[in-house]
Structure formats: C-alpha cells, structure tokens
Amino acid sequence: MTLAEAAVPVCTICNSGLFDDEPGYACRPCIERIDRQLRALAGPEGLYARLSAQLAPGAGDGGPTVSGSRTAPVPLRLSVLNLMTAGGPVLGPLETWVRDWEARGRAELDEAGTLQHRLDHAVGTLRFNLAWAAGNHEAIDEFAREVHLMWRACERQITGERPARIVPVACPCGQTIRITLDTAGARCVGCGEQYGHTELMDLPLAERRIAA
Template sequence: MTACTVCLRDLYENELGHQACRPCTNRADANLAALAGADGLYARLADSLHPGSSSGGPAVSGSRTAPLPVRLDPLSLAARGGVVTILQTWLIDWHETLGYTHPRWDGGLQQQLDQVVQRLRVLLPWAAEAHGAFAEFTGEIAQLRRQCETATGGETPPRRIGVSCTCGRTLKVTLDTAGVRCPDCSAQYGHSEALRLPLAERRAA
C-alpha cells in the first residue's frame, strides 16, 4: 500500500503498508471522541428531540395541525438502529476479523455508545493498518458526526462545490473533503489537490 485509502495522498515511509495515513487516522479518532461522553454529540441528541428546542428545530405556533411531539432526525440517530447500532456493527466486524469473541454491551444506549466508542478507539491503529474497509469506516463516522451536529444545531452540513477534473468531469467536494476519485478517468485527488482544482462552470438552466 503506497497511498492512503481515505485521502489518497502518498504515504510517508513510516506509514507504508497501512490503509490510512496518520492525519486521517487522527481525524477518525477525533470524530469518535466527539460522539461519546456526557457532553458528547450523542448525549446532546436527547436535548434536541422537541420542536422549538435550542437545537435549532422550528418552533410551531398557530398551525392548523398539531406538531410532532419530537423531531425525527435526532430521534432516528439516538434510537436503536441509529448511531449506537452502526458503531456496534463496525466493532462486531472488527472483532470477527481479528478472531475475537463477540463484544458485549451493558447498560442503556448512552452507556453502550461510550463502550463501543472506547473499544473502537483502542482498535483504531490496527484498523488503519490492516482493515480493508477502513476508508468506508472513516467516511461513515464523519457522516455520523455531521448528522449529529446538524441535528443538535451545532453545525450546518458543509457546502458542496463543483470543481473540474482534468478530464472535464465535474466533481463535488467540500472544504473538509479527504479526497475524491473521478468516476470517468479514475484520477485521484487528495484534500489539497481537490481544493486546488478549478471551479466548474455553471451551466445555464
């Protein structure tokens, strides 16, 4: 392996053979850490369930129909099948790959979230080196963090802009894009290379 599977940049000598470079591994670790804990994004979802809450949900007044008692975006992320289940699925996969016993979960969803995040962070260096789907994992964890930030009013989704590949294909990137591959010519661009591509021309409607 000579290039990071996440940002597509060339690996340094001490990273050769790994799936991901150190910055991408550190970014995944930071995204995991942001989800956990009493003040983490997952815990804050509970405060964002009611319409009109400080999370940025719309306040409804004078409506002809009664508003939903909870906001669906935070609820779907916080409930079983949301953030916790996605992270547990990844940990189960990692344990099976390593030949470890099936992980166990104790307590409620917040406790399970904290447990699975802690375990994933412990195994993260191994996954960055040896797990074939590490790029998919980092992308999904980054997406979970963005979804939680949006649901809790922390941040709006990053704006996507169109840039032109050297072959002429328009690629969609954001300021935090780790890397992008052109589906037409298979050219690979790391973070800085993608942001240096010329802006795509807007076509008239």
C-alpha cells in the first residue's frame, strides 16, 4: 500500500474508501442501508407493529396458531414480547441513541404516548439526522450494528426464520469474535481493530478450547 492509499479515509462501517463528497465516518451505501432498516421498523405496517400478531404460541413458526380470541393467549411467546417492551432490544437502544444525539443538539427524546408512538418518533428523528451522523458521529459504526441487529431480530420473528448460527472467528491478536453471516461489522475487544463484513468473513475459525 502506498502512502497515498493509506491516507484515503474509509467508512468505519464497511471499510470501503470514502469519496470526496462523503466526508466523515460512513459511506453513502451504508447510510442508505441504515435508513432502510430504520424505515422498515416504524409505522403501522412496520416490523415493530407486526410483532403483536406473533405473540400467540405457534405464530410465525409453522405451528398451530390459537385464534378466535380478542387477546393473545397465555403463555405468550416471550421472545416476541421482549422485543416489544420499552426496555427491550428495539425501543431501548433506539431511545438511547436519541439521548446521545440529543446531548449533541441533534435530536429530541419523546417518551410520551404508546410504545409505537415512541418508536416512530425515535426512528423519525434518527433518520432525519443520519446525514449529520455520517459526517460527525464517531460511533456511527456501532449505531449501524445495533440497527441491523434489531431489524434482523424483528424480521426473524415475522418470517419465522431460525436464528442465525453464531460462528467464532479469530482476530490475529488472539481474541475470539463471535459473528453470524449477517454481521455487518465488528470491533475486536482485544486490540480494537475494526472489521467490515468482508474482513470478518476472511478471518479463520477460532480453535475450540477444551477444558483440562
């Protein structure tokens, strides 16, 4: 690699080189992907709203769905219910990012109204400020990963898709990184190296350690 190539700024999400009109931390395709995934979560027909139809045992997994009742039967599918709660892995992280961006003067948190209203507001304000985040937020890669994970978690419940298999891969520093085929990118906690999806797929499998 030449010095000129080394000086080219790269997207912190996918590690591709940034064009001159893409100053900051993220490339245009990555920001567009984040926007699509956020948009898919919100609204009356969005993934979050559709989770309620998956609460009944058997819904979304090919099993018999209990019908004829105005309310979901008990026991509910806890994996789905967890995604729908205020502190769950969808609304909780979204509002955490809104608070972060609010501290930078770029968003405003709204915790009034229904959970759906709160989610729609969070998605709306985060989407509105995506261009700013691409150029100014040093943790946009972490934001991209979290949005991807919540989008995939909701989509799997709607489609009945089985969870992706977790595969341990080895960073050259010796640290094990656990990924799936859907992982957009990850940072090694051992050495701090940031990997895009392609680089993660190129890492060797981590050796299994058998206890003595």
